[in-house]
Amino acid sequence: MNIVDRLKILFRKGGVKVGMVKQLNKITDDERIAISQSEYDRIDKNLKFYQNKFPKVEFVNSNGVKKHRPFYGSELDKKACERLASILFNEQCEVTSKDATANTFLVDVLQKNHFNQIFEEKLETAIALGGVAARPYVDEQNNIRIAWAYADQFYPLRNNTDRISEAAFVSKTIRTENDQLIYYTLLEFHEWTSPTSYKITNELYRSEHSDSVGMQVALDILYPEMQEEVEFDNIVKTPVFAYMKTPGANNKNLESPLGLGLADRALVQMKTINQIYDQFYREIKLGKRKIGIPEEFLRSEINYNADNSISEGMPMIFDADQDVYVKLRGDSANSGIQNLTADIRASQYHDSLDILLRSFEDHVGFSAGTFSLSSTGSIATATEVVSNNSKTYQTRSSYLTQVEGFIKDLCKAILQIASIGELFSDGKARYSGDIDAEIESHFDDGVFVDKDKQKDEERQDMVAGVMPKIQYLMRNYGLSEQEAKQWQEQILAETPEYSKNAQAEEPEEVE
Template structure:
């Protein structure tokens, strides 16, 4: 990457913004500082940070590609096991395509500070364009900071020619106007285009030939696009309606981490084993003008003019490696990056080096939970608005669907809740007799309590729809003295004293079994789980009560 290219990249978004404003006579609500910041985030996400190359375009610092890793990991945590649907079947079919792509969309939004969802009618169907930050220019926003007008940039490159389409959306009252403009540029580097070029008809580009130059829709209550904005204050421009990248607060530490990583690699390379040997040990290749070294072992040998002293004819170069201190320094930087990005310790740093006191673990998980939850709420808002826009376009295309139907969301909560630990705690509650076994099974396998009952051995034959298997009172009056013998016998078989809850569960199950409400297999399984004993011991207890 040459210095000229780097300068062009730095000012590309600034010049593009000014170019757009002059070409279509509009005002873009993006400051110079915000435009430069978005360009920087985009370059860092693509692993081209400004500190990676020197002025000649030669790589001078090896990078960890942390911006992309952070955005990717956050999007994974945000969208893991997401279940979302629209109550209208026709809309839901189109919506599920977006749900499947949501992790990718979330990653782009996290990296660039935001992302626009733009529904597009195509051949009687609705698709959705995902417009990243560098191609989205807001023009209007209301007092709440919600964007009501924007320009979407679409580029096509054919050889050395760059075609650009500007799609302008604007909501005024309840009237919605969409205007499209096309431009052609044959003089710029296709990879770093600043000038839009000259205006051309949309029909000159086959891909845009069917696009209308202007379309007015009314009544419309909200923009026909949705903007997913990363949560949090924008410290770069407090008046901007745009969001801030997930790694914006950690860019300085990310640069330091890259430089530390580069030092670590250099330490490994600089301390490689080598043999310093005299030149007369090797033949010289006159054609290639270099010493002939053993093939594949060239890095091991270093040829020098050496003294004839037998003791100094060769030297083994094998210095000690200082990797431990360098790695610890890198790991501390990674932890600072995690903190600044709202991640828990161990997300990108070495999890083996994370302090593990209960308070620190909870605090770290809560920080990540807050970050993820805020992003999920922002996504919900954007997707709800997107569905409204989809419903408007569907009705315009002749399909009758409810406008702005309800969208349901079910997010995974395993970030702060260790599911295995939770299930273990529930299992212990069942063994203590304070939780019904079917509730535990329902949680573990994601089924209803009725389905959980049927999953238990023999239950499909006799389970009554209204039966509560572990109700301690379902087997009759457990307070009667006659049951004391059964409890004593059970304790003797189990080899332990039962607490009050276990006693109540035991007597309830025996009572239900004696009434024929439970089969033998059911009763054995329930007693085994409720008291925490083997099935053989549970069977002996049942047989002793008969």
């Protein structure tokens, strides 16, 4: 940091004291944020479950001394979110538009941003925390990129009955200044100043403490090329960001537009499962084999010298790497060698976990046996779970409704950004087609559909004349319409009857 920036910060510190410079303790202290801090405290709790980060366990050992040890969580939240995200969205998903110009442009942008690979990961965190947001922007090379925001980085300003129309995005940076950690917070506000005017405001805050946003400082300290305010008149039709919340009502705060994380839906079950898992791990660690040896077995050898004097030889000791044997003293040593190993209550822990896992499955919307042990004593596969119970499929359908809406909003935001020439260094828009082009998302249902059975059934429909051959080839062999037509022409050309008829219909050459 140069001397000019240091002077600016000193003057701003004085301005804070007299109320001339804005200062925030929490982001929700800003009057434009229309949501309580308790919602983000809840999201922070969900994040700890997802990251499997818990405080250390305090206990009193056998000597009456207070000790601390790590808490061994089950990582159930991470596993459940990962599994649900994998059956919701994968690389086989196709995002298309019936508008040819929009389709070509969107496919190119999404591929360059590796959307299919990245979105599955972001969807996993959305399930864990209750939502995810994304916004397109133009980088220094005039490419359209997608910036992602986790649930704790997205703050609604105003929401309509169906979706959030104004919001603030938060990004944090940590720098070392004069051997001290300084915490910077960038707030990017998206607001409608009128039905046709859309404004983006950037504000930078600086703090010497990690738990405080701090005072507002000049943007050029970190972002010399960034403008403080940009307003679009009669250009933007919808917000240039997209937000996806998890399905279902937020029963923690009925006024909140934010969704619930997985831990919110089964908090008691998840806490208890983690406690049982931690106790079982601890029991295994403490239940290792122990054998008690009377202390007299380990006494030193007694040697009689030539003058009848007594001298002690080397004492008998355990192997340096041995931790099985324990010395016994007093009355306990009179019983000789004793097995002190405690039995591990594996069956009790197993049964308790199984009951709680079934309750967890029910609360978060998974089919029975997804995580708990099946009747065969093994974990059921995803296909077995769906064939036995449709609950996972119903949960997936609810999530896909939200996912599909999010993808449509994101694609419209991309088209809007691409149509604004002022955002590009050369002043030329990259898209001039219809911003409201219809967007379609095609999800792969492979987990829930028996592909071989589906192919047999559709083959019968084709033979019966109910399904066209071209559609059958496209659905079961992953062909485009053009490729399917080429296949059909080649099949007909290789058919003997067709070849004879074709030759018969050829006119004779006139000499």
